[in-house]
Amino acid sequence: xxxxxxxxxxxxxxxxxxxxxxxxxxxxxxxxxxxxxxxxxxxxxxxxxxxxxxxxxxxxxxxxxxxxxxxxxxxxxxxxxxxxxxxxxxxxxxxxxxxxxxxxxxxxxxxxxxxxxxxxxxxxxxxxxxxxxxxxxxxxxxxxxxxxxxxxxxxxxxxxxxxxxxxxxxxxxxxxxxxxxxxxxxxxxxxxxxxxxxxxxxxxxxxxxxxxxxxxxxxxxxxxxxxxxxxxxxxxxxxxxxxxxxxxxxxxxxxxxxxxxxxxxxxxxxxxxxxxxxxxxxxxx
Amino acid sequence: xxxxxxxxxxxxxxxxxxxxxxxxxxxxxxxxxxxxxxxxxxxxxxxxxxxxxxxxxxxxxxxxxxxxxxxxxxxxxxxxxxxxxxxxxxxxxxxxxxxxxxxxxxxxxxxxxxxxxxxxxxxxxxxxxxxxxxxxxxxxxxxxxxxxxxxxxxxxxxxxxxxxxxxxxxxxxxxxxxxxxxxxxxxxxxxxxxxxxxxxxxxxxxxxxxxxxxxxxxxxxxxxxxxxxxxxxxxxxxxxxxxxxxxxxxxxxxxxxxxxxxxxxxxxxxxxxxxxxxxxxxxxxxxxxxxxxxxx
Numbered sequence: 023x024x025x026x027x028x029x030x031x032x033x034x035x036x037x038x039x040x041x042x043x044x045x046x047x048x049x050x051x052x053x054x055x056x057x058x059x060x061x062x063x064x065x066x067x068x069x070x071x072x073x074x075x076x077x078x079x080x081x082x083x084x085x086x087x088x089x090x091x092x093x094x095x096x097x098x099x100x101x102x103x104x105x106x107x108x109x110x111x112x113x114x115x116x117x118x119x120x121x122x123x124x125x126x127x128x129x130x131x132x133x134x135x136x137x138x139x140x141x142x143x144x145x146x147x148x149x150x151x152x153x154x155x156x157x158x159x160x161x162x163x164x165x166x167x168x169x170x171x172x173x174x175x176x177x178x179x180x181x182x183x184x185x186x187x188x189x190x191x192x193x194x195x196x197x198x199x200x201x202x203x204x205x206x207x208x209x210x211x212x213x214x215x216x217x218x219x220x221x222x223x224x225x226x227x228x229x230x231x232x233x234x235x236x237x238x239x240x241x242x243x244x245x246x247x248x249x250x251x252x253x254x255x256x257x258x259x260x261x262x263x264x265x266x267x268x269x270x271x272x273x274x275x276x277x278x279x280x281x282x283x284x285x286x287x288x289x290x291x292x293x294x295x296x297x298x299x300x301x302x303x304x305x306x307x
Numbered sequence: 308x309x310x311x312x313x314x315x316x317x318x319x320x321x322x323x324x325x326x327x328x329x330x331x332x333x334x335x336x337x338x339x340x341x342x343x344x345x346x347x348x349x350x351x352x353x354x355x356x357x358x359x360x361x362x363x364x365x366x367x368x369x370x371x372x373x374x375x376x377x378x379x380x381x382x383x384x385x386x387x388x389x390x391x392x393x394x395x396x397x398x399x400x401x402x403x404x405x406x407x408x409x410x411x412x413x414x415x416x417x418x419x420x421x422x423x424x425x426x427x428x429x430x431x432x433x434x435x436x437x438x439x440x441x442x443x444x445x446x447x448x449x450x451x452x453x454x455x456x457x458x459x460x461x462x463x464x465x466x467x468x469x470x471x472x473x474x475x476x477x478x479x480x481x482x483x484x485x486x487x488x489x490x491x492x493x494x495x496x497x498x499x500x501x502x503x504x505x506x507x508x509x510x511x512x513x514x515x516x517x518x519x520x521x522x523x524x525x526x527x528x529x530x531x532x533x534x535x536x537x538x539x540x541x542x543x544x545x546x547x548x549x550x551x552x553x554x555x556x557x558x559x560x561x562x563x564x565x566x567x568x569x570x571x572x573x574x575x576x577x578x579x580x581x582x583x584x585x586x587x588x589x590x591x592x593x594x595x596x597x598x599x600x601x602x603x
Contacts, residue, residue, distance in 0.1 A: 027507070031399055038396065039414045041475065045429050046417065048440065052432075064438050106327060109320035119317055125325065132332050136585075138536050138558050139578035140335035142565050143342065147335065177331035180324055209316040238422030240540060255424040259544060262428055271438075274428075282425045289420045293413050296420075297483050 049282075053275035060271045075272035076280070079261070083273055085280050088257035095168050095243070095253055096236040099175035100229055106176065107183040108225070112213050114184065115191035116199070132181030138241055144174060145245045166249045174246060175236045183228050190224040191217065230296050234285060254281045343576035348569045361576035371577065374555040377466055381538045381556065382531055382588075384470050389477045389530070390523070396478070397485035398515055402497070412486070415479040423476070423537060427544035430472040434458035459546050462553035469541050469554055473534065481526060488522035489515060524596045528589045535585060557581050 052060075053075055055068045080086035114126060148170065152162030164170050194217065202212040218225075243253040252260070258277050265274040289296065343362075346355040365371050396415065400408055418426065433440045436455040446453040458468040492515065500510045539558035542548060548555040548563065557577060565574030 031403055031405065035396070035399065035405065035411050038392075038478070039411055042414055042417055042479075045433055045440070046421075049429060049432075060438060064440060064443050102327075106323040110324035113317050113320040117313070117317055119314075125321065128333070129328070132328060134532065134585075135332055135336050136532070136536060136581065138539055139339060139561060139575075139581060140332065142561075142571065142574065142578070143335035143338035144331060146571065147338070173327065174331050177327040180328050180332075184324065209313065213320075234420055238424070240422065240424050240544075255422050258424055258428065262431075278425055278428055282421055285420045285422070286417070289417070293416070297412075297416060 046282075049275055049278050052271065053279045055272055055275075057270060057272050072272060075276035079273045079276040079280060083257070083261045083264075083277065084252075085254070085257060085261065085277055088252050088254045089280060091168055091251055092237060092254040095172050095175065096233060098169065098172035099179075099236045100232055102172060102176035103179050103183055103232060104225065104228070107180055107187060107228075108218060108221070109213065110180075111184045111187035112191055112217060115188035116217075129181045129184055133185065135181075137178050141242050141245050144242075148246065166247050166251060168247075168251065171243060171246050171253075174242055175232075175239065178242075179232050179235065183232070186228060187221060187224055190221055194220060226295065230288075230292060233288065237285060339575050339578045339582070342572050343579045345572040346570075347572040354572075357572070361573050362580075364573070365576060365580065370552055370555060371560060373552055374557055374560040377554060378535060378538060378556045380466060381470055381473065382534050385473045385477065385534055385538075386527070386530055388470075389474050389481060390527075392474070393478050393481035394485055394516075394519075394523070397482045397489055398511055400482075401486050401489040402515070412483070415482055417479065418476040419480040421476070423540040424544060426472060426476050427541055430468075430475075431459065431545055434468055436460065460550055462550055465546060465550065465554045469538065469545065472541055472545070473537055476537070477530075481530070484526055485519055485522060488519040492518050520596075520598060524593070527592055527596065531588055531592070532585050535581060557584075 048064075051068055052064075054071045054073060055075075056070075056072045059066070059069060080089075114122065145165075148164040151164045155161070155163055198216055198220070199212055202216045207215070238255060239253070240255040240259075244256050244259075247253065247256070258281050261277045262274055265271065265277075344356060344358055346357045346361070347353070399405065400412060405411070432438070434442075436442055436457050439455075439458070441458070442455040446455065457464065459465055496514050497510060500514060505513065535557060538556045539562070542554050542556050542559045543562065546554045548559050558581065561574045561577035561581070563574075564577065565571050568574075
């Protein structure tokens, strides 16, 4: 019985691991295959490293430009998110004032708002703003604008981020602030120089989670950037549709690798922090 | 400390976050509700107040009813299968002394860090009737007489194929959450159960499961909300609702109505239904899973 049980455990573990490794590894393998190799057995190993797929994907399919767009949208989104969430979280955690309970409740309710359907009104709102601008200046500004996209990314992440950061600030002893005030530091200096550095572990958690969320985001980018400039996930879907029609599979898999490689590298570097941070920060996905 | 400067400091710190939050989250949420009361093409200024009429039409819209059934089916199946597998593997990794434990933990979490776009693309390739991994594997076993399975092209199968991709991506995430809950259970409980001769299975049901029940409850509500979201993305990318509406879910139908059909008002009334539905469901689940919390 003992032996059989052990064997069963390993069979289960290895099957699940294989179900993840095989498809992901398969994509990597296919990304260096030559197009003619796709018509044989899909399990066959590539005959050589056909890196042209990547070069073609980057140049012809614009994945290079989309990559840059994704980098900008993600990093700008993170900067905006931290710049507005950190002070708000700090104040909500450390000071008593009128309206605090209401603000806390509103932000909590925000955790349950579904981005996938508020994206329609956001789109219409920006379209409206653009129309008014057109009348005055002759061109729009809000749609197809990567800064606005980053702003929307940051906004949708505010509830979770403020919640997580203010929970952390609540655990710090009051003595730090008192000492800073006695030394003559103002509120702002105390927050930036004393309290924010102590919150580093939570800030890292926030950055990791939102990096993954922003980098992988699809529906907001699809809706708010309807024309030329796209982010990687949106560009990938376009690539998929066009390459499938043209039966040009190598580029398609190269595109997939371009999207998933940064997150895989990040994950390998910080996997402990990520899974720990997840259980500290509660649920989010 | 000066009261006035404190007040100014608080306002200065809060306003940027609150402005962004109001403009891009609160206002759009209210507009979903407001727009659901209009018959409106969106791009024209021809906006007609119709009250609850959109909802009346919805109740008779066969495509909407189908999307409702599909959503509920996905929630139930994906939730149950994912939770059972996640809890089982969490228990194995925490309680059994497995070799390469860390390796398995790291691998299992990978799907969760991949974009839904990537996962959907991978699964589209896996499910492909001609070149796909599963079909070519099956044909190896079955030999020449093999007829390939249309995973995404067959109306009866497509919803299971979508469920498969959703389960694949969710297992690792919930496993890690349950592992955290299980590793805090003191070992003495298992030691004394061992002495009394309780089997592993019995220990699981009498000790582990009751003590992580609260974690499961919290994750369940979150799971349902995210299933509604994720099912939309998977469906949109893999099948766009097809074949013939067989894989349509709530939000994909809403998206279709709003953008492709340009009936924003009608689309938003689906948004309202989704909102009410997930709210009610969270309440119901909260009620039926309520038990006295066990302490250790």
